[in-house]
Amino acid sequence: MSDIIEDIEIRLLLEALYQRFHYDFRDYAQASIRRRLRQARDQMGFANFSALQEHLLHDDDMLPRLLGYLTVQVSEMFRDPSFFRTIREKVVPHLRTYPSLKLWVAGCSAGEELYSYVILFREEGLEDRTLFYATDISEEALAAASRGIYSLDRIRTFTENHRASGGKSSLSDYYTSAYGNAVFDKSLRDRVVFSDHSLVTDAVFGEMQLVSCRNVMIYFNRDLQDRAIGLFSDSLMRNGFLALGSKENLRFSRHADAFADFVREEKIYQRREQ
Amino acid sequence: MNGVSPRAVVIGASAGALQALSQILPELPSDFPVPVLIVVHIPADRRNMLAPLFQAKCRMLVREAEDKEPAMAGTIYFAPPGYHLLAEADGTLSLSSDEEVLYSRPSVDVLFESAADAYGSNVIGIILTGANPDGAQGLRAIGEAGGSAIVEDPAGAYADTMPEEALKACPTAQVMTLGEIAAHLLKVCPA
Ligand SMILES: C[S@@+](CC[C@H](N)C(=O)[O-])C[C@H]1O[C@@H](n2cnc3c(N)ncnc32)[C@H](O)[C@@H]1O
Numbered sequence: 001m002s003d004i005i006e007d008i009e010i011r012l013l014l015e016a017l018y019q020r021f022h023y024d025f026r027d028y029a030q031a032s033i034r035r036r037l038r039q040a041r042d043q044m045g046f047a048n049f050s051a052l053q054e055h056l057l058h059d060d061d062m063l064p065r066l067l068g069y070l071t072v073q074v075s076e077m078f079r080d081p082s083f084f085r086t087i088r089e090k091v092v093p094h095l096r097t098y099p100s101l102k103l104w105v106a107g108c109s110a111g112e113e114l115y116s117y118v119i120l121f122r123e124e125g126l127e128d129r130t131l132f133y134a135t136d137i138s139e140e141a142l143a144a145a146s147r148g149i150y151s152l153d154r155i156r157t158f159t160e161n162h163r164a165s166g167g168k169s170s171l172s173d174y175y176t177s178a179y180g181n182a183v184f185d186k187s188l189r190d191r192v193v194f195s196d197h198s199l200v201t202d203a204v205f206g207e208m209q210l211v212s213c214r215n216v217m218i219y220f221n222r223d224l225q226d227r228a229i230g231l232f233s234d235s236l237m238r239n240g241f242l243a244l245g246s247k248e249n250l251r252f253s254r255h256a257d258a259f260a261d262f263v264r265e266e267k268i269y270q271r272r273e274q
Numbered sequence: 275m276n277g278v279s280p281r282a283v284v285i286g287a288s289a290g291a292l293q294a295l296s297q298i299l300p301e302l303p304s305d306f307p308v309p310v311l312i313v314v315h316i317p318a319d320r321r322n323m324l325a326p327l328f329q330a331k332c333r334m335l336v337r338e339a340e341d342k343e344p345a346m347a348g349t350i351y352f353a354p355p356g357y358h359l360l361a362e363a364d365g366t367l368s369l370s371s372d373e374e375v376l377y378s379r380p381s382v383d384v385l386f387e388s389a390a391d392a393y394g395s396n397v398i399g400i401i402l403t404g405a406n407p408d409g410a411q412g413l414r415a416i417g418e419a420g421g422s423a424i425v426e427d428p429a430g431a432y433a434d435t436m437p438e439e440a441l442k443a444c445p446t447a448q449v450m451t452l453g454e455i456a457a458h459l460l461k462v463c464p465a
Contacts, residue, residue, distance in 0.1 A: 247341055247369050
């Protein structure tokens with residue numbers, strides 16, 4: 001079994017992080033959190049987690065560095081194009097029937113998923129009546145999301161994904177290139193509210209038609225997944241949509257009954273009438 | 275294995291994986307007593323055909339792993355393309371979309387290191403053919419945790435880099451041909 005001392009140290013470190021800074025990673029899936037903490041320990045040159053913890057408690061610049069290791073910032077625009085195609089073809093027709101819309105992208109990372117939705121909604125003529133809420137626990141990620149600047153070498157994938165998702169325009173309509181970067185048009189953010197929000201410790205966001213939380217809950221254990229899904233269920237209107245990552249599902253959740261499969265292969269669920 | 279009973283078999287393979295796995299997996303009976311967790315390197319944009327492909331040849335159940343599902347005896351789980359597969363101490367499986375490791379996601383190292391933590395000495399780790407060093411560190415971790423480390427004989431492997439690198443990192447690993455690996459599993463994991 002894994003080193004018993006290491007287990008104790010990890011538990012204490014996560015407890016310290018919570019008690020001192022209120023970031024709660026205590027119920028994240030253990031295997032990946034351990035991997036990321038070992039990376040942090042080794043790359044920052046600490047002999048063990050106790051040494052790391054001491055610095056965390058006494059050194060002001062440790063927190064952002066440690067959070068950089070603990071929050072995984074891997075994303076893509078129009079990630080899983082068939083998912084966004086399904087949003088466009090199957091979910092948008094329902095959304096059109098509402099005079100005003102609220103969409104919550106929970107765990108938005110550096111904004112790739114958010115901009116995918118804003119662009120898609122613009123192409124479908126829904127942007128003007130939509131408020132987009134983009135939340136994450138990582139301040140750095142939120143700052144990057146509100147800048148909307150991505151390295152040009154990522155744009156090729158984004159462009160291919162956008163096209164494969166049924167994009168009605170060229171992705172290049174939405175950004176200008178400068179110094180090796182693609183700078184996305186700031187009008188895309190006109191209707192976006194960015195905010196710091198944790199699915200583990202914070203409360204409900206009200207009356208959404210669509211909640212998108214992709215590739216975030218895989219990092220949680222089952223109890224935390226239940227908490228997050230409870231939040232989503234309470235945040236959604238009747239018949240509102242919940243979209244998960246391509247390898248996530250509600251099968252093991254306590255709240256599974258609150259949702260019906262909408263498009264099963266794409267992990268899009270609809271909140272049942274109660 | 276020091277007489278301890280295995281709780282899981284983990285396998286990593288890259289170039290030549292399909293051939294190699296085809297010589298091992300169909301040999302295992304439907305009531306093979308532990309789960310078999312497998313990472314094969316495949317591009318993320320492909321629909322994973324591995325599970326249906328092997329289900330047609332195997333007696334064990336074959337599936338693509340889902341997040342948080344319990345790893346069941348008698349079942350072969352493939353890591354989905356684009357996601358790392360990790361073993362948890364409570365016997366469930368997790369997926370992650372962390373960065374690629376050695377240009378690979380899923381990564382053999384990630385699966386093997388988590389299996390070493392989760393199962394300790396009660397795991398059998400097997401490195402098969404492949405043209406990269408992924409899996410070497412993971413096999414070492416399994417060896418250090420007291421688990422059983424097995425490497426396909428590089429001399430007979432389709433691509434020998436992966437087995438060679440694994441042997442360098444974990445010199446105590448047993449070297450076997452594909453046929454011997456299947457027979458060995460049947461012996462140490464009696465149904
Ligand atoms: C792998 S990224 C997923 C990005 C995007 N949703 C996608 O699918 O491409 C995971 C994100 O979840 C965020 N996250 C982790 N824990 C969280 C929590 N408790 N509440 C909200 N966001 C969290 C991380 O900061 C990171 O930005």
